Amino acid sequence: MPGFTATAWLCIVALYLPILVLIVFSFNENRSVVLWTGFSLDWYAKALENDGIRHAAWVSVKIALFATVISTIAATMAALATTRTKKFAGQGLVYGIINQPLMIPEIVTAIATLSLFALVKKITGLTGIGYLMLAHAAFCIPFAYMPIRARLETMTLTLEQAAADLYAPPLKVFTLVTLPLLGPGIVAGAMLAFVVSLDDVIITLMIAGPGETTLPIYILGAIRRGVTPEINAVSTILVAVSVLLVMLLFVVQRRMQR
Amino acid sequence: MTGTEIARDRKAAVSARALSKTFGQGEFAVTALDSVELDIFENEFFTLLGPSGCGKTTLLRLIAGFELPTHGSIALQGQDITDKPPHRRPINTVFQNYALFPHMTVAENIGFGLRMLGKPAAEIRQTTERMLALVQLEAMAGRRMDQLSGGQQQRVALARALAPAPKVLLLDEPLAALDLKLRKNMQLELKSLQAETGITFVFVTHDQEEALTMSDRIAVMKSGKILQTGTPRDIYDRPTHRFVADFIGDINILEGTLEHTDGDLARVRLKDGTRVSAHLGTASARSGEVSVAIRPENVRLAGAAEAPTLTGVLETIVYFGAATNLHLRLGTGEEIVVRNPGAVDEGRYQPGATIGAVLQPELIRVLE
Known part of the structure; x- marks a missing residue:
């Protein structure tokens, strides 16, 4: 069908044109983001010198790393429980609903998390960045879970049986066969979780306390004071990081198919 | 000496008693194995x-320990292993699709079992080398699984399962994925490997020719039950059940009435009135309607001056090099196949001709 190819390209243009414009003006020497005057890297230098941006980036990475580790471990265990253990009560329920938060509007999840944390804060009196980290870890679980379960489902049980047949006790079967073969799935899940945590806005906006500004929140705040190529530069760096991770994901998935 | 007499002075490697396995529950329950009694002897290719x-x-998976029986017990060399997990059974398996570890080299795959048994590194290395030589893969030790051909993977699977020197080796249709020529070679290799190692082999197949070529003894199964156990000759020459007779090779089956028995011999009146004597074997019938069976190669064309046992109209002639099959339609509507060694005189044997056949009386069997 000839029209489909054109439509596909139109989709690509619609998706990437804004990003292209953003990237182009991050290299503008002028302060304008609509009028091109010449090439410069000044805005990148400025962005990297900006303490606010540096602090926000550090907070973002810290939270993303924590969320990635916790959610990937939880997702791996959940995926193993739904595909590798003997049937347990509620297994079908877990299997069916673990991905459902992806369908709930994020604003609802954000408000729900906020109310729960308010309750916990009232009871325990505890404050700090821990709440934000836990919130991120929680909403990253379904993202980490998907590729891990997909991998487990394509892995035949026979390999694990073969290991058991060759005198490997259950723990050795897991560490020597299941885990190494599951590796690409876990890496894919972790990267997905990392990206999702890194660019979350809505939940972070609700939960974050003072001094817990992540990069997307910082950008949002800066835009209110007017868009400058500095913001474009920071955004471009974020795009670059995402693209790099996606490329890595692609390579890992290629290895999975072998 | 019959099969059961041999059995008495041989030790059982694997015994199954009243072994049953049901999958699913309630009305969806499927009985995969139904009260199986089985003795597999030491050093046997079964x-x-x-x-x-x-x-x-x-049955194979129950012996390996991948499934637990619903009823009954399994013993290995007289010791009950019914509840032992697979990693505590000195039994190894060659899987149908080999199940080689894709993230390990050929040598690592072969050494895996010994490593799990906690053998010293030097011994693992030595045994691995010996196994690589045994299956002629010395040059492949460092290869990954996706760099091997199907036949090579098959050998790695075999070497991996043999390396820990198991008491019993289970083989689950290991030759099914190979092409015909490779399969024939592997059949002979497996047979000699079994003789060399002296390990009890339990081989699963649906290929009757493969079973006859390789086995010391065969158990023919149907619907979760063992119908007959015996040497390839027992199974081929003295089938006890219609199913066994039919499943293994070609067979002529004729209906008749049992008139008289004398020891192992029975007189059977066929539907056209011809009386033949047949061996009873383990058949329990002593009167009434019975089926008798005879292999096509035990039926010959009647000579010119010879009285035929049966006469029929020649329908088709199938020539296949070493022999010719002549399909005769009897007056009763039953069909009988005569296997004639080599070609037949095409002038004389034309479709539509009336032909006489002689049944070798000592090779007619009464079926259960």
């Missing part, structure tokens, strides 16, 4: 033969 769904693979 084959479980049957069509798909007959329970042969389930």
